[in-house]
Structure formats: structure tokens, C-alpha cells
Amino acid sequence: MSFEPRIVGILCNWCSYTGADLAGTSRMKYAPNVRVVRVMCSGRMDPTLVLKAFQEGADGVLLAGCHIGDCHYISGNLKTLRRIPLLKRVLVELGIEPERLRLEWVSASEGARYQGVVNEFVEQIRSLGPLDLEARRLPATASAS
Amino acid sequence: MDVATPFIEVANAIVEAGGKDLNLCYQCATCTGSCPWGYVEPLNIRQLIHLAQLGLEGYESEDLWKCTTCGTCKTRCPRGVGIIDLVRSIRMMIGETGLIPLTLRSALGSVRGDGNPWNGSRVERNRWAGPLQVPIFDKARTEYLLYGCCMASYDVRSRKIVEAAVRVLRAAGVTFGVMGQGEECCAESVRKIGEESLFERVAGSNIELFKAQGVEKIIVLSPHCYDAFKNDYPALGGKFQVVHIVEKIASLLLLDKLRLERPVKAKVTYHDPCYLGRHNNLFDPPRMILSKIPGLEFEEMYRARELSLCCGGGGGRMWMETKFGQRFSDLRIPEALAVGANVLATSCPYCVNMLQDSRLNLNKEEAIEVKDLTELVAESLV
Amino acid sequence: MANAKLKVGMYWAASCGGCDVALLDIHEKILDVVAVADLVFWPCAMDFKVHHVEAMPDKHIDVCFISGAVRNSENEHMVKLLRRKSKVLCAFGSCAHIGGIPGLANFWDRQSIFQTVYHASPSTENPKGTVPVERFKVAEGELTLPHLYDTVKTLGQTIDVDYFLPGCPPNPDQIAAVIGVIAAGKAPAKGSVVGASERAMCEECPRKKTELKFKSFKRRHLTHPDPEVCFMEQGIVCVGAATRSGCGWRCIGSNMPCRGCYGPLPSVHDQGAKMLSAIAACIDADTPDDVERILDTMPDPAGTFYRFGLPASMLRRRQRGQDGREAR
């Protein structure tokens, strides 16, 4: 059986989640591989959430928020615009292809764009292959904090 | 009145060949209204685009070869249509059917065989460097590669420009060398003619050669080479720091590494080359340089900076016959004279050639000279 | 009183020995310790052999401290043995707690480390290409070496640990206090971090801080930081804000930024990710290009944010993939 990527999508409530809904109400078909978590703002997109998704077995993580300048919370997306490049640099060192994490800006009216982003990202992850995180094969961590 | 049926497959083919913005055009006609052909024999680029949008016969008209890729329409287009890319892609489609104008075929053949469009021999390339004692580029000893353009190697008038450039760079203590064997045409015009595969072959060979020699920084004399190296080569893996001689001179002046002390008694006006100005936004450095030459009086023409009139030599037109009365450069000489200039300066070997021709054809040898900016700078060295 | 004394052990796994020195560093308080405790095993300081431990009945040791991460088969064997022999087992120091400096090996693997150490490093002089082997026959018999693991683990990832005493090394005052508490039978809940605060370094740090904004990142050794002002405000990455306090701000007091040895705060899942997030959000740039430009001034972000805690972090190590896939 061919590899079906499992992707966690974290979308902001006002633009990207609404945009994803619009793709739905417009009956646009796209790859079913992205499972979505809704947060209020892309500013909430803590790198820890990305690591959590990888830890739980995600092959890729898609983050999407309002376009720069259009943030529902004025500037939350700017904080994530700054965080993700640094997180990607760290991911490289952690042996995870930075392409497995994608940050996109999708507005509430861009259902078609959401469709395109998802399809493209799924194909990209498909070509990268499964992440198969080693931590998932190591013994569990006893409480250490 | 003709009857037509849209042939959308053709339109799609043009988009696929690189004319990606074709469908964005909303037919405002800014392009046709801005085109320099309007001064001589209007070229209806707007209509060609609309024909192409519907895949209708006529988009492949002879007129297509008139485009000099001067960029006036492209920079003004309110929809951001890459009109030059569009022209390229249509030319490419025509090229596949072999319907390229004869003179262009000869130039392309020369690029294919000799690595230059002038039917010059390969051994002649960069031979000018010998008498000037310009060394072969060596990354340990020379900072810059001086890329003289095919013009410097195969055109007598252009050789004076490279000589001036060598004097100026030496005076400022810049270390530079020329490529020994194997260098070829930048192929900028080849690409604009629509010969994408030849362009990729020639550019690829240059990139490989430059990389092998450890070239990082290139000084160019022609805005066409500049544009190719800067905007086209990176996509093929050739990422070099490219400076046009005008940029280099301007920065040398700013850093006080170059002193212009000998007065140049002349009333000068400046012709912005399309590929330096509109294509690459270098409008200020030439004017800054002119302001630093002592004794020189400067006057702008009406069509200056973004409004500059194309000399007619771009987009492959260098190798095509332009009927008398249709040469843009013939319009430029009187315009320069009208502002009282006795020197028409520019900074492109194509422009120098075209304008020089017009000066002779119009019998204005006494009234005005055509000079490259680098030559004026060299004159001002003590 | 003699028979009421605590039987205490101290062992080092993948450790530099600094923790053992720290234990000695409690100075005259060692007398208090000796008053309440008998040292039954401390190979760093006294002559004990493994068979001494093997001979002990299970749960013989009242409190056993183990420093160091678990990096090879010997470490693993010993800590499992000591777990069996101990009533209370306390991870001692950063390496046992969160992996520590040896944990940085998780950015690599066994093979690449061997390659560097025995072949490739500029100071390696090994013309015959000699490498250690785990079993080697000599006239006297067979010599063995422990097997080096690909992945460094914390103590808690290897055995059941009762308490964690963080620090590289732990603050001597905190050591004494912790021993006192355990000796007094007032032990906290199992699994607790002891000898450290629930709040970050900034709680204690005396430096002034007004507003965070990174226009570029600076390296400590290339600057002369103002000792009165927060390092971060001076563009120097300090991970104190994501690190438990309790160390007595020894680094900060010596004008060195905090490197994070006391480990993550109680509700933090990944110390490196949280610090990364806090710092990146304050980068003074609003376009991807500008952000990248500023990030270019930060060398080795992964090593900076996971200097001590990589094995205890969410992803625990660099991924290699089953087919040796490597990220760029």
C-alpha cells in the first residue's frame, strides 16, 4: 500500500479555519490527510505544539493563519512568522526536514488556496516519506520534571 | 468583418510556454500607448495579447519580432503582466515551427557555433586583454571577473569602452582579470528571441566555467549581460555578485577611491539604457557620476529615467534590419540636440552602437558625440 | 544512634565527576551528612567494587544518588543494579535529570562520533586506524569494553527514579538541604524535582530588564555585557527564563548567561521549544527575509536551546530514519 501521510494542521479561527470551512461549503475536494486543530490565532502556535504533533506520529505539520497585516488580533501572526524560521533551523538539527513544517497564510475567502496548499503539502510529505520518529521507538520517559 | 472561433488550446500552450500572466490582461491598452513603436509605426501589443488570450490567428504576427523588450509596457502594466515573458513564450512557439527571421537565424547559429552572435571566432574572444595587459582571472589574485560582452571582443567601437573601463578600474586599485578560454555570450538576447534551450545551454556552460574558476564577483559593461547574470542565471544555479561598471564607478566615487580631477568641457545629456534603467532600476548612479565630473554641464532630456526611449537594439533587434525612418535612435539624436547637448552619454554598448549609427546617418557628426559614461570618466582621470 | 544511620550511595554513570566534587563542596556540612549517614558506595571517592554492591541484599541502600546520563551498557547495568539495591533513588545533577552535556551526543550517533573521534578530528593522530572493540583476546584472557549506545538516555528513561536533583552541578546548599529532608523522613512526593525552585531564573536574577527586542544576536565571548542589565536585552541568548532557579545564579553572577542546566519549569513540556518561542517572538522584524537575516546571527540554535536537555526533550534525539535518511 502506498504511503498515506498523516498531517496535523493547526489553523487560526478567523482566517484559515474559516477558509478551510469555505473550501468545504464550496465542495472543493482535497486530500484527506490533514487533521485540523483550531486555535484562536496563529500567535498561539507554540513550537511545542509542533513537536507534540511530530511526537504523536505526524509526518508533517501545517500551520496557517491570517495574512500578514490582516491578523484578527493585529499582530499575532507576526510572532509566528518570527518563530517558525527559528524552529525550522532547530528541526534541521533534530534531523527533521524543515519541509515537514509549513507555515501558510490563508484568508477566510481563500478556500481554493487552502485546497491547493493542502494538496501540495500532502504531495510534498508523500515524496519525503514517513517521518517514523525514533523517539516513538525509544522507551517511554519516566516523569523527569 | 472577420469571423473567428477561439482556440483555447493555443492560449493554454502560450501560458505553459512561460506566458503565465496572459490571462491577467484586462485590455486597458496602456502597453500599446506606451510602446516606442508608437513614434514610428505603432505595434499593437494589446491586440496581440488579446488574440493570444483567445488563441486566435494573428498573435503570431510578424509584428511580434518588432518588440525590443524595452520594458516600457511591462513596467507600466497595471495588471503586472510580464509582457516580455509573454513575447518570449510566443516567439518560442514560433521558433519551434522554424519561422524565425533570417538575420536572427544567422546570429543564433553564430552563438551556437562560435559562442557569440557576431560570427567572430572563438580565439578572438577577450583578445583585447593582451595589449592592455589585463591578466587572466585567478581567484587568488583577482577579485573581479571583467566580462567585456561579445561587443568588446568583436566590435571596434565597443573596444574603446572596455579600454576606458580598464583604465578606470586600475586607477581605483580594483583587481580584475578576464576569463581565458571557453567564455561565451551571456545569451540575454538569445533568450528574448525565444531560443530557451540554446540560452540554457550557453548560460549553463558559462556558469560551469565561472564556478570552476572560483568566480564570485563579476563586473559587466553591458546592461544586457548584467540582466542575464543577475536575473536569469540564478535559476540555472549561477549565483554571482554582478555589478555593472556604472554601479562600480559610483561606489568607488562614494568611497573616495576614485578621483575625477581633469575637467571635461562638454554639455552632456544621458540616455538611460532600458536594461540598466527600467529593467534594473539603476537610474541614479549614472547621474551621480556625471555630477562628479568637473567642468561637465548636464541637461536631462524629456524622456529620461523611466520614460527613456529605447535605442532599438534590444530583444534581438540588434541583428535585424530596421527600415530607415523606423529607428528609435534616429529620434534620440534630435532630442539630445534639442536640449543643447554636444555629448550624448549612455552606458550600454548596444545603445552606443545604435546611437552612433544614427549620428552618422543624420549627418550630425559635427553637432554631437556619442560616448559611454565610462569613457567620460576615463577622460576625467588625471 | 549508629544503627539508625542512613546508608547512602553515590554513583556516576555518564558523568564528568563534577557532581561528586559538588558533593564534596558542601564542605563542613559533610560532617552533618556523616553524622546521619554511612557512605556504603562511592566509587569516585572510595574504593568500592561492583561485587560489593552485588553482594548487598536488595533495598540495602537507604538513599542512592546517581549522577550522569545513561550512555553505554555498563551505565545501564549499574543503574539497574543500584535501583534494585536502593530504597530511595535520586537522580543527581543535570545529566541524570535531563541528559546534560553528554546528551548533546544525541545530535549525532555512535558511528559518526567514532568517525570524528578516531579518524576525522583535526587533532586525531591514528595512522593505523585503531578503534576500540568490545571484546579483545589477550594472553591473559578476554578484555571487554561496554557497548556505547546510539542514544543517550536520562536516568528516568532507564529506571524508576524517586527524586530529581538538578544542576550542573547541583548547588551544594541545595544538596545538603535535600539530604537533610530525606534523612528527616520528610521526603516529597515521588517523582518530584527537589533542590530547585518552581519558578524560572528570572525570579532571582538581579539584572534590570525593560523591553525585549532582538535586532541581532550576540555571542557572549565577543561582547562585554553590562553586568547590571539583562543579557537578552543586550542581544545575548540567556535561557534563564525557561530554566528552574535554585542554582544561586552563579553563572549570571559571573557575567555569563544562563545555559539551562537546572532544566525545564514544572508545566513545560520542552525547555528548548519554549525558550525558542519566547526569544523568536521578540525578534525585531516583520518580514521573513528580515527574520532570517537576524537569525543568521545566532550560531547553533539547537545546541543553545538544548544544551542540557536534549535527551529529555520531546523528540529526544536527531532523527535518522530507518533508511539512514538525513535532513539537510
Place this chain on the structure above:
Amino acid sequence: MASKIGVYVCHCGMNIAGTVDVPAVIEAAKAMPRVALSKEYKFACSDPGQEMIKQDIKAHGLDAIVVAACSPLMHEKTFRRAVEAAGLNPFLLSIANIREQGSWVTEDPAKATEKAKAIVAGAVFRAARQEPLEMRSVEIHRAALVVGGGIAGIQAALDLADSGIPTTLVERQPSIGGYMAMFDKTFPTLDCSACILTPKMTAVGQHENIKLMAYSEVESVSGFVGNFQVRIRRKAAYVDHTKCNGCGMCMEKCPYKAPSEFDQGLSQRRAIYVPFAQAVPNKPVIDPATCVRFKGKKCKTCIKFCEPGAIDFEQKDSVEEVTVGSIVVATGFQPMDAKKIPQLAYGRHPEVYTALEFERLNNAAGPTQGKILTKDGRVPQSVAILNCTGSRDTNYHEYCSRVCCMYALKYAHLIKEKLHEATVFDFYIDMRCFGKGYEEFYRRLQDEGVRFIRGKAAQVFGGKEYKAIANAAGFIDGLEDHQLVVQAEDSLLGKLIRVPVDMVVLTPAVEARADADEVGRKFLVSRGADGFFLEQHPKLAPVSTTNDGVYIAGACQGPKDIPDSVAQGSAAAGKALGLIARREVEVEGTTASVVDELCSGCKCCLTLCAYNAISFDADRHRSSINEVLCKGCGTCVASCPSSAIKAKHFTDEQIFAEIEGLMSM
């Protein structure tokens, strides 16, 4: 943690059940941890559907509910109400969006079912960790602020004041009136602009409920919906307006002049001036850049002629603070600088005018008393009006400015009306005449003989320049040096057209004001990619913003004409009024809060909050969040290096659980 979760999977008719195998999802849900009950229903949002959930909560003691149906943006509120009615806190509901992001976007039933299971698992895991939250209410201050005294702001202020709400109107210029005060006529009705605007301006000046603060600017805004504290700086006018009787003697006698801003520099005003005759307030101000006393000279002319002794050179800026419940921002637009388009020759040739210049030139109260004359006093025989100057143009502004087509027609009419012999050319791309009476106006202008050329004007040459560059092919018979040549392709003919004219009028794009960014930050209003203020919803909340209690009206939100600006002014006033009438307002409970025991006072969060909701208590060395100001975006939560800030309803644990659930299938 919840331990008895009820899961309800909705068929939504065939919308979900047509693609998703609902019974399979029900079965999968039963196996999920802490699920006590798992049911399907045809239309969960229907009354019986809701009733079933209510009954189950009571009958089975369910402590969390998962509804797998449409998007939470659709029916979360519906189900929250249902859950609440059954005595469960509404925040213990979790929605699994298996329609918009499941059945509708997936063709393959097997894959759609698999995805639905995962989404349900995410919601179940999350629901187990959700916590009850409360909504809170805040009292609303019965007063309003309107910022900007153009027609939109005037309308908003009058509507609010007429409803009995004490309203402060702040205007930056010495007089209210905005651009509309500069116009002569308005399209398409051709009413006299001053005749319809002046009474409204006077009404503002005299209204007992309006406090007019002209020559003033909002300095800062703090507080939150219902309780905004606004600091307003009144600029020093150097005239005591309580003493000034508006006689105008000072302006008559003042010997120093500067170009009149109101007349677009086409006339001169004095150093002490009112911008125009009908100004409100009609009290002069002294421009310190022109008055020589500010350059150390000793002129006393105005002091000498001021009978009431109102001139006061010692006057300083003063700052006032007002408290209001709601704010209407109506700060307007600015015309684009036409010099940015070099080929149109504006600034290079004296006879190329901007629209506003032409408005003044044509205005009976303007520099030529309404005579349309060239700068050297000639009556133009031909005028070209060029549409889309920087609008519908990705080089400048991609959007359509919406008013230019119509005022271009208005100009054409006014020229034809005043200069019967003149030829008017209008260069256009498309004529956009969408409003009431607009298309009719277009027809009327065609009837009046305006020459329409379909093609955007590509180039404008001065006559003298043109003669210097034109060759035989471009020769224009009888072209005079002072004339202009407009060049365009008439796309309907496919011919290049060159028209010699005496005057060119440009229609510069309506653009966001240069300080829109700063103003937006002051009022916490976001801006769109076009630079204009962003409404909360482009269709359904056109005058609301994402900052509760702050509304926008007029051209600060996007290009619009007078009727639309007035309509928005009234709409914004209505919204502001509606808010005030509620007396108190509910605030969402999904805010962030600092867990005091974990905060180390590292200050990393302080600069992150766009709403200034985080403050630092220096004595306690802790951060704290004002939950009334907090909008719950979670930016600080993601950044707290100690994880000491908790986002209610979006905690790390809840999101972690959701991810675990999503990936468990």
C-alpha cells in the same frame, strides 16, 4: 477531567451520511476513552436533536459532550445553549467538524470515514480536558467619541448626539467638513456641495450634545469596550477662541501669506486664517510656520486689530481626557500623489491638474471664483480627463477607487456647462456607474457631447516637448507650445490616438492616509493589504472592527462616495448606540491568565500583547493579565518560557490531548 462523555454524530441528512459511514464512527467512538454513550442523529441541530442531548445529559450524568457535525463556526453556539440548558457548563462541549472539513471535501467514503473517526477522537480527547468557564459582564460608559470631521464623522456625531448621547468629535484640521467642503457639486444629482454640507456642519457646531474639538488629535486610547479613556491634544491656535468673536479683521490685516491648503495651493491664505469661509468653528488659528513672530520678528498686526484681545502667543497645546463607551473612527483617505506616475507629467507641466485642484478651480469660492482657466489665464478649448490614475493598477493600488468614473463625468459636465465650446475627452478603461442614478448620468454626459476614448492614457507630453521629439509620423498640425498631448491606444479602434488639449485632469487613487498605521495601532484596528482599516466581516459586519466598541465609517475603511460614507456614518453611530443602550456587555471567558505560582517575572510577555492587556507588578515581580482587555489570542501563552500563562479553553493540555486524539486513529 470529564469521565462520562456523550458523543453525537450528525448525519446532516445526506451531507455527512452520504460520504461518512456514521455507524462505523459511532462504533469507533464507543471504544474511545471516557466515552459513556455514542449516538447518531439525522439532524443534531434540530429541536429534537438538541432535546435528545439535553435528556441524555440529565439521564446519564454526562459531564462532557462531543457533537460531530458541521463547523463550530456554524452551530457551536446552538449546542452550547443546549448543553447549558441541561445544566452543563457550555464550555464542556466540543465540536468535531466532520462536514466542512470532512464529508464535503473528501470523495472516497472509506477515507472520509477514517478522517471523521480521527476528528471525533480529537474532540473526545479534548473534551475530557475541557474546563467550565464563565462569561463576564462590564458596564458601558454612556458617551461616544467620533474621530474625523469629514462627512462620515459628521453624520455619525449628529446621529449619536440626536439620540442623546454626549459625543466628542475630534478633527485634526482647524475646521470640520473634510473633502466634501472642497467640492462644488456632487454627482450625479449635481447638488451644491456647500448647500447640503454647511447646515450639517453648523448643526455640529451648535449641538448641545456635541463637544467639537477641532485642531485636535487623539493622542492615546486606553481601556476597553464600554470604558475607553482617550487623551486628546488640542493644538495651540494662539487665539483664545472663548474671546474671539470671529470678526475676521486679523486675517484681513495679517501681512504674511502661505499657500492655502484648502485651495490645494492654488491661492494664498494669511498666517492667521480660517481654512474657508463656512468653517466650523469659524475661529482663526495662527500657523507658526508662516507667522514671523515665531521666527523672532516683532510683528503685532493681529494683536493690534483684535478688538476682544483674543490673540495669545503664549498659548500652549493642551491635553484633555474623555471617557467613552464606544468610538467611531472616520479618519478618511488621502489622494495618491500623482507625481508617482512620471508619464502623466503631473508636477512637470502646469496644466496637468489633480482632481482636488480641479475641484477648487471650478469652485465658486475657489481661487478663480469658479472660472475654469489655465494658469496663464486662458480659457481652455479642450480638456482631457484621465481615469484610473493609480487605481486598478498593481504598480500603485490594485483596487478600484470607486468614485473617479463618476466625478470624471461630473467634471465633464461642469466643463461643458461653463465652456460650451470646449471639447472634453474622457480616457477610461471601463465606466463603472453602479450607483443609483449613475448610469443615467453617464448617458446624459454622452448626450452632452463628451468624447469617450476607451484606452488608458499612457503618456502626457508638454506641447514643446512633443514638438522636440516627434518625427514626421507623429507630427500634429498647429500644436502650440503651451498645449499638452495625451497619447493612448483607443482599443475599440485598435489605433494609437494623440489628442492635443489645453488642460489635463487626473483622477488620483483614493488611498489610506499616510498615518493609517499609527492611527490603527492607537485604536487597535487592523488594516487590510490595501492599507485601509479592516472591518470585522466584509459582508456581515462592515462597520465593526475586531476591537469591541470601536467602529469604522467612511473612506478610512475603503474608497467610497458621499452617500456610502453617510450611510456608514449612520451605521457606525447605530452600532455605537446599540452598544451603549445595552448598558453592560458580556466578555468572552476564553482569555489568558497568569498562573502566579509559576511566573518568574521574566517579562518576555510584556511586549507581545497587541492590546496592552499584560502589565507588570514591579513590587511582586510578576506579570498579570487584565482579562477585560485580553482578547484570548494566546500569543503570550505560546511565548511564555515558563508555561506560566494559561489560555482558557486552549490550554497546552487540551491541545495536546486533541493532537493525541487526532493521531490515535
